[in-house]
Amino acid sequence: MNTFWQEFLKYLGSVTIAAAALAWLIKSIVNHVLSKDIETFKKRLELQSETEIEKLKSQLQIAAKEHEVRFSKLHEKRATIVAEFYESLVSLRRSIEFFVRVEVRRTGLQGHKDRARDLFKRASELTAFFSKNELYFRKDIAERIERLIEIIQEPVYKYHIFANDPDKLEKYMPEVIESWQEEVPEIDNILQLLAGEFRTLLGSEDNNAPDNGMHPTPPQRASHAR
Numbered sequence: 001m002n003t004f005w006q007e008f009l010k011y012l013g014s015v016t017i018a019a020a021a022l023a024w025l026i027k028s029i030v031n032h033v034l035s036k037d038i039e040t041f042k043k044r045l046e047l048q049s050e051t052e053i054e055k056l057k058s059q060l061q062i063a064a065k066e067h068e069v070r071f072s073k074l075h076e077k078r079a080t081i082v083a084e085f086y087e088s089l090v091s092l093r094r095s096i097e098f099f100v101r102v103e104v105r106r107t108g109l110q111g112h113k114d115r116a117r118d119l120f121k122r123a124s125e126l127t128a129f130f131s132k133n134e135l136y137f138r139k140d141i142a143e144r145i146e147r148l149i150e151i152i153q154e155p156v157y158k159y160h161i162f163a164n165d166p167d168k169l170e171k172y173m174p175e176v177i178e179s180w181q182e183e184v185p186e187i188d189n190i191l192q193l194l195a196g197e198f199r200t201l202l203g204s205e206d207n208n209a210p211d212n213g214m215h216p217t218p219p220q221r222a223s224h225a226r
Contacts, residue, residue, distance in 0.1 A: 078136045082198050085133070088126050089145075089194075093152050093187060095119055100155050100177050109173050110166060116159040123153035141197055148190045155180045 096119055103112060127149055134142050158176045162169040 079201065081133045081136050082201055085126075085130060086194065086198055088122075088129070089148070089152075090191065092119070092122055092126055093191070095122070096152055096156055097184070100180060104173075104177065109169050112159065113163040116156045116163060119156040120153065120160045123149060123156065138197070141194065144190050144193065148187065148194070151180075151183055151187055151190075 099112070099115060099119060103115065130137075130142075130145055130149070137145065155173075155176055159169070159173060162172060
């Protein structure tokens, strides 16, 4: 009996040891497999992360290039509009000055209806062009331009109104012409301001140049009823 129990206990101990060993082996295998899976997952995650980062860098570079191209085209269009507008503005100013100081003085107030109408049409077209492209100009510059066009076109606008009434033409136009001639320095003053701003915009003048303190005085103009 004692021998049986001894043998049984030995067998039971062997089984226990074997079971413990098997459990340790299984645990080791599982840990090893899990460790390999974790390492593989980690490497896969790192690779995916690097891929996404490179993809994002590429997208950002493409977006930056597209922005640069769009900005370049926008600046080119803006420069074209500004140059075209300024040329038309100066041309209109010279034509109206010639109308006031030469044509009307040479032959008198009567007989310039068609000429005044043509000049007023040019002023209206210039105003329409500016209104269409006003967003390409800074707000403060846009306000000066609106005022400048109003001043420049004043004589032909009034002549256009009074052209069919000779009495009113003779009565009011001398005052209009005199007032406009007094405002010519202010017209040139605003044009000078605009020229400086446009040169800076077009890159033909260094806006970081030292300030010499010489700035045109912002003009003050009395309003005239239309």
